[in-house]
Amino acid sequence: xxxxxFAVDQHQQISIGGVTLAHLAKKYGTPLYVxxxxxxxxxxxxxxxxxxxxxxxxxxxxxGKAFLCxxxxxxxxxxxxxxxxxxxxxxxxxxxxxxxxxxxxxxxNVKTRExxxxxxxxxxxxxVCDSMDELERIEEEAARLGCLAPVLLRITPGIEAHTHEFxxxxxxxxxxxxxxxxxxxxxxxxxxxxxxHVMLKGFHAHIGSQILEEDPFILNAESLLRYSLGWNQRRGxxxxxxxxxxxxxxxYQPGDxxxxxxxxxxxxxxxxxxxxxxxxxxxxxxxxxxxxIIAEAGVTLYRVLVKKEVPGGKRxxxxxxxxxxxxxxxxxxxxxxxxxxxxxxxxxxxxxxxxGRYCETGDVLMKDIALPVVAVEDLLVVFDTGAYNYSMASxxxxxxxPAVVLVHQGQDYLWVARESYQDLTRADxxxxxxxxxxx
Numbered sequence: 521x522x523x524x525x526f527a528v529d530q531h532q533q534i535s536i537g538g539v540t541l542a543h544l545a546k547k548y549g550t551p552l553y554v555x556x557x558x559x560x561x562x563x564x565x566x567x568x569x570x571x572x573x574x575x576x577x578x579x580x581x582x583x584g585k586a587f588l589c590x591x592x593x594x595x596x597x598x599x600x601x602x603x604x605x606x607x608x609x610x611x612x613x614x615x616x617x618x619x620x621x622x623x624x625x626x627x628x629n630v631k632t633r634e635x636x637x638x639x640x641x642x643x644x645x646x647x648v649c650d651s652m653d654e655l656e657r658i659e660e661e662a663a664r665l666g667c668l669a670p671v672l673l674r675i676t677p678g679i680e681a682h683t684h685e686f687x688x689x690x691x692x693x694x695x696x697x698x699x700x701x702x703x704x705x706x707x708x709x710x711x712x713x714x715x716x717h718v719m720l721k722g723f724h725a726h727i728g729s730q731i732l733e734e735d736p737f738i739l740n741a742e743s744l745l746r747y748s749l750g751w752n753q754r755r756g757x758x759x760x761x762x763x764x765x766x767x768x769x770x771x772y773q774p775g776d777x778x779x780x781x782x783x784x785x786x787x788x789x790x791x792x793x794x795x796x797x798x799x800x801x802x803x804x805x806x807x808x809x810x811x812x813i814i815a816e817a818g819v820t821l822y823r824v825l826v827k828k829e830v831p832g833g834k835r836x837x838x839x840x841x842x843x844x845x846x847x848x849x850x851x852x853x854x855x856x857x858x859x860x861x862x863x864x865x866x867x868x869x870x871x872x873x874x875x876g877r878y879c880e881t882g883d884v885l886m887k888d889i890a891l892p893v894v895a896v897e898d899l900l901v902v903f904d905t906g907a908y909n910y911s912m913a914s915x916x917x918x919x920x921x922p923a924v925v926l927v928h929q930g931q932d933y934l935w936v937a938r939e940s941y942q943d944l945t946r947a948d949x950x951x952x953x954x955x956x957x958x959x
Contacts, residue, residue, distance in 0.1 A: 521771045521816045522903055523556035525927075532864045534901060536819065537927025541861050544932060545821050545899055548923050551841030552821040553910050555935070557595075557928035559817035560906075564599045567809050570785045574792070576804050578785075581625050583766050583810025584610045586907040587818075589924065591935040593617035602645075604766075604808045608635040615642060625672075625763075625806070629696050630654075636661045640669060646761070648672045648724050650697055652704075655711060655718070662717035669717060672724040672763055673698060673708050677743040697725070700747065709751060720757070722803055723748065726765025729811065730772075734779040738787045740764050741805070745795045752797060759803045764788070766808030770815045772904050773855055778812070811907040818906025820846065820922075824898040825877075835872045837894050842876015843883040844916045846902075846909045850882045858886060861899040866892035874900065878917050910936070918944050 525537045534541045537556050544554060564580070571578030581602035584593075588610055594617045596603055603619055605611045606628040614624060626639040629650040636658055639647055649655050649671050662669040674697035698705035712720040723744045727736055744762045752758045769778050792802040822839035829835050848854035858874070860866075869890050876883035885902065894900075913921045920939035925932050 523817055523819065524559045524562055525556050528864050532862050532866070534859070534861050534864065537932075538930035539927045539932050541819075541821055541901060542899060544925060544927070545823070547932070548925055548934070549938060550821050550823040550899070551839075551845050551922040553845075553905065553922055553924040553936075554819050554821060555814070555906055555924065555926045556817045557926055560595065560813060561599065563809070563813040563817070564596075564601050566781060567807065567813070568599075568601065570781045571805065571807065573785060574789050574805055576802060578805035578807065579623075581623075581763075581806055581808045582813055583808045584614070585911060586810030587814045587909075587911050588613055589910075589936050590617040591926070591933075593619045602806070604810070608632070608638050611635070611638060611642065611644070621645065625808075629674075631657070633657060633661060637665065640665050640667055644670075646670050646672050646721060648674050648763070649708075649712070650674045652708060652711070655708060655715070659715045659717050667717070668719045670721050671712060671718050672722050672761060673705070673712060673720065675700060675705050675723050675725045675744065675747065677725050677727070677740055677747075700743070705747070709757075713755060713757060720759075722759030722761035722763065724763035724765065724806075726808065727767060729767045730769045731767040732769040732776055732778060734784050734787075737764060737767075737779065737784045738791070741788045742791050742795075745791055745803075748803070749795060749797070752800070758797070758800050761806055762803045763806035763808070766810055766812075768809055768812040770812050770904060770907075772815075773857065815904050815907035818904070818909065820902045820905040820909060822900040822902065824894055824896055824900055827894060827896060835870065836875050837872045837891075837900075838875045838877065839885070839900055840877055841922065842878045842885060843880060844876070844878055844919050845913045845922050846885060846905060847912050847914070848908060849885055850880075851912075856886055856902050856904060858889060858891065858900055858902045860892050860894060861901055863892035863898070868893050870894070878919070915939075915944055920944060 523536050527535045567580040579602050581604040582596050583604045585606050593614045597619045602623040603614055604625045604627055621642045622645045624644040625646045626644050627648045658669045676697040676699045698708045712718050725740050727740055741764050748759050796802040822841050825840055826838035843850050870893050871888050871890050874886040923938035924936035926935050
């Protein structure tokens with residue numbers, strides 16, 4: 521999909537948020553990440569409106585790992601959405617931006633003592649616990665600080681979403697969570713209910729990413745509810761919260777059909793009130809949309825610097841970015857769509873492979889994609905790059921990471937500055953040992 525404000529003028533020049541991409545490329549250079557404010561806010565409100573139909577009303581927690589910087593955290597705070605963080609660095613970023621810690625959920629399958637203490641001192645709303653070792657660590661840190669830790673236990677329900685194997689998380693052999701099939705979840709619940717400084721608020725289960733079906737989300741919610749029923753009968757405990765995770769897919773390709781949010785929410789509402797025991801309040805439903813809020817809001821701009829045809833007739837177009845700013849094609853075999861600015865409706869097409877600038881054979885952004893006949897210095901526009909592109913970017917080959925710009929109503933705002941060569945060496949220690957010291 522394209523950003524909501526995507527437009528093409530009579531000269532086939534593309535604009536987003538009322539700003540031409542050619543202007544942005546000239547002002548900020550390339551590669552460049554561009555985010556559309558309207559798309560982000562529309563997607564947030566879609567989730568908020570849908571979850572408000574639940575009784576009790578649900579809450580969306582944007583998954584910061586998809587894309588996070590201080591300005592993004594500030595925008596999320598303005599929209600009163602929750603935020604899911606997975607590290608001390610993401611938590612720090614949110615708090616620096618003034619984000620309300622009560623609406624922060626701290627995730628991650630490995631949390632250091634320092635991170636747990638940081639979350640407890642910050643008074644985050646929930647900590648998602650992923651292992652028995654971590655449960656004990658949370659108890660110890662909460663006892664040391666003299667507080668109660670609000671905890672959700674991450675359950676592995678055994679639901680395999682039909683997505684790339686690297687981003688499946690709900691199957692029993694996943695590295696995440698407590699498995700229902702091996703009794704580990706039962707032992708974790710028993711222990712959590714007995715600990716003095718842990719307050720068990722409920723369960724969490726995340727089954728994968730880029731899921732294009734509705735049934736897995738509904739089955740996940742039902743699994744958590746039925747598991748909760750067992751604990752109500754056994755210990756008289758009932759959850760305040762059931763977090764069904766995230767993973768709602770987006771339309772990277774024309775054949776991708778994202779799940780209908782309203783269908784999923786309606787089915788969950790029926791489950792909540794069909795399975796909640798009489799006299800008890802249905803648990804509050806949390807969801808973690810990250811990719812589906814930010815992916816379609818983003819495009820990446822590249823400058824074409826090389827064209828070549830190799831033996832066998834294969835045509836390469838090489839750009840000034842690549843796997844350093846978008847690792848997903850190499851890591852997940854992710855596929856993207858692209859156009860050439862100024863040639864959107866051009867009929868004369870060619871099939872090319874878009875390669876990056878990094879010294880790896882696998883640095884290929886798009887294989888055998890049909891584009892208008894490309895020329896050196898053309899501006900290539902790649903869609904749906906808002907999620908996991910900047911957040912997974914690296915300095916491989918000592919290449920500075922691109923800038924991030926937000927556009928809205930004809931204005932552009934620099935959210936993250938382009939790194940400089942000086943940034944690359946800022947943490948380096950330039951000390952050189954003498955020949956004697958080497959010995």
